[in-house]
Amino acid sequence: MASIKYLIKRLSKMDYGNMIKKINSIHKKTGKGRIYIFNDMRKCAVKYGAGYSDYDLFEMYNLSDKERDTYITRGRNNDLVKKYNNQEYNHIFRNKIEFNTNFKEYVKRDFIEVNTASKEDLKKFMKKHKVFMAKPISGTCGKGIEKIDINDYKNLDEITDYLTSDGMNYELEELIIQCNEVNKIYDSSINTVRIVTILDDNKTPHVICAYFRIGNGKYVDNFNSGGMVAPVDEETGIVIDKAIDKNKNLYEHHPATNNKIKGFKFPDWEKALDLVKKASFEVPEMRYIGWDVCFSNKGPVLVEGNEYPGHDIYQLPEHTHNKVGIWPKFTKAFNDEKSKK
Numbered sequence: 001m002a003s004i005k006y007l008i009k010r011l012s013k014m015d016y017g018n019m020i021k022k023i024n025s026i027h028k029k030t031g032k033g034r035i036y037i038f039n040d041m042r043k044c045a046v047k048y049g050a051g052y053s054d055y056d057l058f059e060m061y062n063l064s065d066k067e068r069d070t071y072i073t074r075g076r077n078n079d080l081v082k083k084y085n086n087q088e089y090n091h092i093f094r095n096k097i098e099f100n101t102n103f104k105e106y107v108k109r110d111f112i113e114v115n116t117a118s119k120e121d122l123k124k125f126m127k128k129h130k131v132f133m134a135k136p137i138s139g140t141c142g143k144g145i146e147k148i149d150i151n152d153y154k155n156l157d158e159i160t161d162y163l164t165s166d167g168m169n170y171e172l173e174e175l176i177i178q179c180n181e182v183n184k185i186y187d188s189s190i191n192t193v194r195i196v197t198i199l200d201d202n203k204t205p206h207v208i209c210a211y212f213r214i215g216n217g218k219y220v221d222n223f224n225s226g227g228m229v230a231p232v233d234e235e236t237g238i239v240i241d242k243a244i245d246k247n248k249n250l251y252e253h254h255p256a257t258n259n260k261i262k263g264f265k266f267p268d269w270e271k272a273l274d275l276v277k278k279a280s281f282e283v284p285e286m287r288y289i290g291w292d293v294c295f296s297n298k299g300p301v302l303v304e305g306n307e308y309p310g311h312d313i314y315q316l317p318e319h320t321h322n323k324v325g326i327w328p329k330f331t332k333a334f335n336d337e338k339s340k341k
Contacts, residue, residue: 019052026061037061044068049075058325059317071325077311080330084198084288085307092283093307096137096171106279106302109174113137114163123156125172133173134163144168147175177297181267185259189215192292193232193266195273196309197280198333199287205277206333209314209326210234213292214243214254214261229313230261237269241319250318272300279305 023037030037044050044060050073055061060068072080092098097113112125114134126132130151136144153159163170176190185191196208210232228251230243243251243261252262266272276291279302290309293300315325 022052022056026056030061032061044073045075049073049079051075054312057312058315058320062317063323067323067325070323070327071315072311072327072330074311076327076330077309080198080288081308084286086285089283089285090307093286093289093305094138096135096173096304099304100171100173103279103282103302103305106275108296108298108301109176111171111173113169113171114160115169119157119160122160122172126150126156126159129172129174131175133175134170135173137169137171176294176301176303179267179295179297181264182295184257185261185264186215186254186257188256189227190294190303191215192294192303193272194229194290194292194306194309194313195234195276196290196314197276197288198330199280199284200333200336203281204336205280206336207234207273207276208329208333210237211313212239212243212261212264216245216255229316231314231319232266234273237266237272239264244316244318248318266295268295268299275300275302 019041023034023041026032026037027034040061041050041052041055044055045052047065048068048071050058050060050068050071054071054073058071060071092102097111100107100111110125110129112121114122117125131147131149134146134148148159150156150159153162163172178187178190182191191212191214194211194213196210198206198208200206212230212232214228214230216228228243228245228249230239231241232238233240239262241262243254245251253260272293272295276293279291280287280289286307288309290306292303292306294303
């Protein structure tokens with residue numbers, strides 16, 4: 001059951017106008033009464049920590065109580081973050097320079113901060129890496145990321161001026177060259193696998209779930225920036241279903257390359273699992289992390305870590321054909337933790 005504090009906080013911040021829109025939309029789709037839907041939403045909020053967005057996204061109006069209880073909701077996710085992550089260490093994951101510095105062994109690429117580096121060091125970086133990525137230091141969802149080719153500019157000073165003109169602070173990163181197998185699916189972005197881990201009280205890392213994030217028309221693979229996602233079997237590294245984008249379009253093959261997504265098997269999957277398990281020990285105060293892993297020509301490497309792993313893309317109705325969410329995978333990890341105490 002969701003905590004009283006969480007429910008009060010959600011009620012105080014709730015967008016009631018949007019909630020009413022969701023109720024009206026569900027009413028049109030199902031024919032169920034608006035008052036019934038509202039009361040059912042309230043029930044799901046109290047019992048499972050599901051807000052109206054969860055209720056709509058996971059189509060809880062089509063689920064039994066037993067099925068609803070298998071979903072990780074926003075409330076449950078928040079509880080996990082509070083339990084396993086010390087907020088005083090969030091900055092390590094929110095700042096790209098801090099993250100790359102702390103996880104340099106797993107990142108395996110050059111990087112430099114524009115605002116703190118000398119012009120000489122910036123020019124050395126750009127001469128060594130003639131094409132590189134420029135990322136806002138504290139950016140999220142792939143926003144503001146650019147791929148820069150020094151040949152598109154008159155000189156290196158022009159690039160530096162461009163990167164400092166908008167008042168933002170950028171991190172420059174060596175390009176990741178993804179492996180041929182993943183590159184064939186889509187080569188205009190780095191396509192990553194989000195692997196979620198929990199480090200329990202016994203210092204045992206658990207891999208909870210994995211999702212393939214694929215670009216579609218942009219340099220980034222983020223679901224909220226035009227990308228798509230597909231579930232991966234965390235034990236075998238095989239994509240087990242079609243990819244879906246935010247508009248709920250389904251893709252068995254990538255629309256740009258026609259290469260198959262469902263059934264794809266990642267190379268070096270065991271190495272990727274070892275990578276995230278090992279990385280989960282680096283900041284022991286942060287034990288619930290969503291790792292974005294790229295399968296590069298150097299093997300699996302970390303792109304970033306997320307101190308607030310999302311809960312939505314892992315259990316979309318189009319992927320939960322048996323109407324079972326991923327909460328049982330979390331409870332299995334909790335039970336393993338208890339059994340070892």
